[in-house]
Amino acid sequence: MGYLFPGLPDEIGLECLLRLELKSFHNVRPVCKRWNGILENPKFYQERKRLKISEQRICMLQKVDGICDRVAVYDLNKNSCKSLPLIPTQSLNVGMGGSVCHFHFVKQNLVLIKDVFCDSTRSCVWLYDFRNGGSKWRQGAKMPMDLQNGFASAADEHGGLIYVAGGFGDDTLNSPVRSAFVYNVEEDKWDVLPDMNTYLDFFLGAFVDGKFYVMGNPSGPSFEIFDSYTRSWKTMENRFNNRRCFVTAFGRLHCLSVRGLIEYDYSQDNVNIVGTFPTEDWGLSIKFAGVVSNKIIVGKKNPIEGQDFYMLAPPSETGGTLKLIGFERPSGLEGSTICAATLDL
Structure with a gap:
């Protein structure tokens, strides 16, 4: 050879x-x-x-001056920012009480899933391949069912899959659905999953250790877990009150709540408070979270300049306390973030 x-x-x-x-x-x-x-x-x-030479970035769909007009890429290595090409079906409804967007990074592709408001036929998918230096987005297969508002999604990066569940069947918020689907990024193909056991609203999703977690209204009594091996749902008691978002870090599911960082042990159905934030207001302003190089990256709303960025160093590395490390925002990174995903290549 x-x-x-x-x-x-x-x-x-x-x-x-x-x-x-x-x-x-x-x-x-x-x-x-x-x-x-x-x-x-x-x-x-x-x-x-492993060699600590990977490129680490945060990709953010942003509103600037009230209009959703760009995907900003924050390069953490170089502390610089640039914009990707425009998504063909960007809509003024995005993040403004209308359309719902989800970003995931799978198989070196940034994948955007938008609800039916952006398309007259089906909820749509757009992909941007970072490996090929592409100058434009390509459209993926449309979801088997129209979903609007509040559906959950999470990525199985190793398997190259994106799971979606719940949401509403129309724009009135009066017809919640139990439907679930999985999208294969490389095959550009959707598969229908068994329905959830219960109806939940205002979903958040996460994936870890072969399981897709779906969390509904923070005041609701339960959440659901889909086991990708048995293809079955299990209803669990809600242990994540006042949650803001979820991330998979250090091999387990973690919840960023209003007050701090919580670790969830599925085998014991138990939560452990990893650390608390300085004030309750600190947690209330969290917009998104992701993971790069085994560190949790958090974006917080800044009412003047869009958002601030922090890294959460785990207590195992800081002598038993949760350490918040802020980093300088590069020039050009202003605006309100609708959704975000981290990449580490």
């Missing part, structure tokens, strides 16, 4: 490929089948993370 680089041992050639910038991948992939195969292999990106 020859060497990765003529005259160099393959282990040295691999070290060269590992250190390429993400923006160069689309030029490198066509060189030969071996290079393309390496860049397609998930182990390649795992090794970049």
Whole structure:
């Protein structure tokens, strides 16, 4: 098959490929089948993370001056910001009491799922492939059922899947549904899942250890868990009062509540308070959270400049306390965030 680089041992050639910038991948992939195969292999990106040379970014769908007009990409390594090409079906209804949007990063694709307000036929999907240096978004397969407002979604990044459940069947908030679906990013295909056991409203979703968690109204008595191995739902007692958002970090489900960070142990159906925030107001202004390099990244609403960013260092690394580390916002990153996803490649 020859060497990765003529005259160099393959282990040295691999070290060269590992250190390429993400923006160069689309030029490198066509060189030969071996290079393309390496860049397609998930182990390649795992090794970049292990060597601490991965590129870490936050992708945010933003409103600027009340209009949803861009996807901002915050490069954490370079502390810089740029905008991706416009999404073809961006709508003024986004995040303004109308359309609902969800961002996920799966198989090196940024995936946007928007509800039926953006399209007259089905809830729609748009994908942006960071590996190919694409100049535009491509449209994915439409959801089997129209969903509007409040549906939950979560990504199984290892499996390349996005799970969706619940929501409402029309725009009146009077017809909640128990429907659930899963989207295969690489195959661009939806599969229908069994219905949830109960109707929940105003959903949040998370995925960890083969399970899709669906949380409804924070004052509701229960939440549901879909086991991807048995393809069945289980109703559990709600242990996440006053929650703001959920993330999968350190191998477990974590809830960012109004007061602090909570860890959930599914096997024991038990919650553990990892740490508390300085004040209740601090938690109330949380807009989104994600994970890069095993650190939780939080975006907080800033009424003047859009949002502030913090990293939550776990107590295991800080001597038993939850440490909040703020970082400087780069110029050009203003506006209100509708939804966000983190990538670590």
